[in-house]
Amino acid sequence: MESTNIYLRNTLSGKKEPFQTLEAEHIRMYACGVTTYDESHIGHAMQAIFFDVMRTYFEHKGFKVTYVRNFTDVDDKIIDRAKKLGVSPLKLSEDMVEATRRDMKALGVRPATYEPRVTETMPNIIAMIQRLIEHGAAYKTPKGDIYYKVSNKKDYGKLSNRKPEELRSGTRDLAETDKEDELDFALWKADASSEASWDSPWGRGRPGWxxxxxxxxxxxxxxxxxxxxxxxxxxxxxxxxxxxQSESANKVPFAKVWLHSGLLTIDNQKMSKSLGNQISIREFLKDWHPEVLRLAFLQNHYGSNVNFSQDVFRNCRKRLFYFYESLRELDHRVKEGKENGDALPQEDREIQLFVDNVDAAMRDDFNTPVVLAEFSKFVRWANQRLMDPKKGAAFFKRIADTLRQTAKFLGLFQKSPGEFIELHKSKVLSDLGLSEDELLQQIALRQKARERRDWEKSDEIRATLLEKGVVLHDRPEGTLWTISP
Ligand SMILES: [Zn+2]
Structure with missing residues (x-):
């Protein structure tokens, strides 16, 4: 075991523990992917984004990460929906795999190292079931299904803290199946009729989930x-x-650390098709920038439950807009190319402190809410430095580079500030109760007041806009507006 200086909350132990890898500088990580019966919704995006950030952070720390995220492309849900749509289950799966890849790419979620599918892993699945039967951990029923024998595993329930005797309610109807114990679960379902069936030593059928x-x-x-x-x-x-299954077949512990992301609700309700509040990733991206969704998730710790509303998205858009405005200003000062005005020792320390604090929060079980608070603090500090006309290009370049570099593993602030601002300014202004025309009119009125040295009027316009959340900056080339944090 190799030590890292990262701490993770392990569902298996229920504790935050120092993370040790099996191999030096290599992390082997698996996360369950989607069942390909429909388009992915933003609940799927939650898990995908959090694990994408974890993986990218590990890489940022110098680890090689082998990351596997599967596609469950054989399942009862797929067969049922395909029947309703009048298409073949394998065609439906294929389409939904493509749709998921398109959505994940749009969200900036990188492909996993391996993205295996059930249909491509059938020999390995069958071999593992065979091994379980050989070990006496699985049995064939008269109907031809194969079940895992839960009573065979002495520590069954260790992850979810459940005891088999408590789970055995006796109320579940065993009449429909011919398994021996209500806790036993299917490894192989005999099915000769479906198109989604494969040959096995036990006849045609398909694997359990x-x-x-x-x-x-x-x-x-x-x-x-x-x-x-x-x-x-x-x-x-x-x-x-x-x-x-894995421990009965392989006779070694399956996973050292179990990490679980929280659940997503919309307006305090569980997302479901029947409630009509399910938001597909594709639909979401019609209205919102992908970084809005990332920020909305990362404001929460991955393990906590998240509740979304339109207000949450609007606030995240505004927060992103503010960050991008600051980046635009930093870039502007870099472009001006003023020499000298380098960092003072105290400023050096502030920049290093920001990087260190972000890293400390990430090492503490990926505490992204604290990371984002550090970003807010640092951007406020950067904005104060921007008020100093003596500061030079090299100094602002260091700040801008630090911001972008540090935000990279979060997948935030990676777009061109000018493009982001252009794309969103009318929406952000409308959230503040202003149209762009109105704002430009007020800026022009104030300009005229200033020309006639009517400071009272000029200040009044500035104050009214500030109340709405818009800050004016007078520049030699004209008045520029930004939003207040
Ligand atoms: Zn799984």
């Missing part, structure tokens, strides 16, 4: 992983069952 992740993780990452992740709703039964 849980076994695919155990098989894919083993194929690409080995028998023990550094990190296994997913949404909190997967802890039980999915992840509990993955542990049972």
């Amino acid at each position: 849980h076994i695919e992740c155990s098989a894919m993780a083993k194929l690409y990452l080995g028998e023990t992983l550094d990190i296994h992740g997913g949404g909190r709703d997967l802890v039980f039964p999915h992840h509990e069952n993955e542990i049972a």
Whole structure:
């Protein structure tokens, strides 16, 4: 085991622990991907974005990361929806894999190192089921299904803190299946009729949901992983069952650390198709910039539940706009090219402190709300430095570079400030209750007042705009506006 100076809250132990990797400078990480029966929604984006940030941060720290995120492209939900749509389940899956890739790319979520699919991993899935049968951890029922025998695993329930005797309610109807124990779960479902079926030593059929992740993780990452992740709703039964299968088959611990992202609600309601409040990533991106969604998530710790509303998105857009305005100003001063005015020792310390504080917060179980608070503090400080006309290009370049570089693993502030501002200024102004025309009119009126040395009127216009959240800056080339933080 190799020490790192990173601390992670491990669902398995329930504690924040020093993170140790199995191999020096290499992290093997698995996160459960989507079931490809429909387009991905922003709940899927939540998990994808948080794990993307973790992975990118690890790389930023110099680790090699092998990251696997699967596609569940065989599932009852896919078969059901395909039937309704009158298409083949494999075609529906293929389309949804493509749609998910398109959406993730648009969100700036990088492809995983490996993105295996169930349909491509069938031999490994079958081999693992066979091994479980050989070990006495699985059995075939008279109907021809294969079930995992939960009573075989002495520590079953260790991830979700459940005890088999408590889970055994006795109320579940066993009549429909021929499994031996209500806790046993399917590894292979006999099915000769469906198009989505494959040959196996037990006849035609398809794998259960849980076994695919155990098989894919083993194929690409080995028998023990550094990190296994997913949404909190997967802890039980999915992840509990993955542990049972993998550990019964491989006889070694499955994952050292389990990380779970929280759940997303919209206006305090669970997202669901029936409530009509599900927002697909594609729909979301019609109205909002992808960095708005990232910021909206990263304002929260990955493990906490997140609630979204239109106000949350509007506030994030405004916050991004403010950051981009500051970047534009920094870039402007760099372009001016004024020499001298380098950093004072105290300013050097401030810049280094920002970088160190961000890193300390990231090392503390990816505390992104604290990271973003550090960004706000640093940008405020940078804006104060911008008021100093004596400061030179090299100084502002250092600040701008530090901001961009430090925000890189968050996937924020990576666009051109001018483009972002152009694209969003009318929306942000409208959120402040102003139109761009109105604002430009007020700026022109104030200009005229200043020309006739009517300072009272000029100050009044400035104050009224400030009350609405717009700050005016008088420059030799004219008056520029920004929004207040
Ligand atoms: Zn999984």
